[in-house]
Amino acid sequence: MAVAARIDPKAYFAPDEWAPLSRRSRWKGLALLAHAWSVVGLAMAMAVVWPLTIPLAIAIIGARQLGIAVLMHDAAHAALHPNLKVNDWVGNHLTTGGLLGYRTYHLAHHKYAQQTEDPDLVLSAPFPITRQSLWRKIARDLTGQTYYKLRWSGFVKRIAGRKPGEPLAPILGEAILARRRFLIGMAVTVAVTAPFGLWWVWPVLWLVPQATWLPMVTRLRNIAEHACVAKDEPDPLRHARTTMANWLERAFIAPYYVNYHCEHHMFMHVPCYNLPRAHRLLVRKRVMGEMLTSPGYVSMLRVATSKAA
DSSP states (O other): OOOOOOOOGGGTOOHHHHHHHHOOOSSHHHHHHHHHHHHHHHHHHHHHHOGGGHHHHHHHHHHHHHHHHHHHHHHHTTOSOSSHHHHHHHHHHSSSSOHHHHHHHHHHHHHTTTSTTOTTHHHHTTOSOOHHHHHHHHHHHHTTHHHHHHHTHHHHHHHHTOOTTOOSHHHHHHHHHHTHHHHHHHHHHHHHHGGGTOTTHHIIIIIHHHHTHHHHHHHHHHHHHHTTOOTTOOOGGGSSOEEOOOHHHHHHTOOTTTTBHHHHHHSTTSOGGGHHHHHHHHHHTTOGGGSOEESOHHHHHHHHTOSOO
């Protein structure tokens, strides 16, 4: 199996430069997670007080849902906290969950980045596509079709495909167990908000962002990171793309430094909050010209949709 080429940090950084980059803070990762949940709460409060801001709140919350997943991704790299037990507990219980299974999958992506065995290769292989194709995909994201396909269609097909006489209860029990975090979060939120007449907060301000904005920005992030990267690319500086995001893109598409994806693949155990510093050092050392980068998300989408209709 073809293992992707790796980079020795010593090739680019002196020991006194690398030490602070690789250091895991006891508070910074937790502070980012607290920030993500606080923004979600404040956006919900804004929508409750000013209902006309609900569309804006959906976009803000969907982006922070991605941010929470980004921080779970940091935990998968043991970069959220220097204590591995704390790292794994927080990553598994205070983010999107499923940390251990995701870690196995995701580290395989790093091991075989853009090689035949890369489990994420299927996400980048179709590109470039036509602009019309991208708009169709975005329409499916924003109408909840992607969410249904990924989260619920398997369960619905399992129910519809029951054999004659096959009991329903075990199927439902298995589905409830698999989605227990989702169902507990729903039950607790509705129980807390319903007495105040705010029963609609969970479906409108959590489920709708999760089913619409989150799939779309996840798609855009995936495109920016690996679309139009050559299969079996031998250069480790070109396994992933860094996209220079402005403040609006960081707020609504690329939270918590996820846009520094080339640096992340080069030095995958560097915590996300240290990636901007790594980027600046690489710029100073004139390495950026060798790396795969894009000046922004609009520019990257033009490249990804450059196939003729």
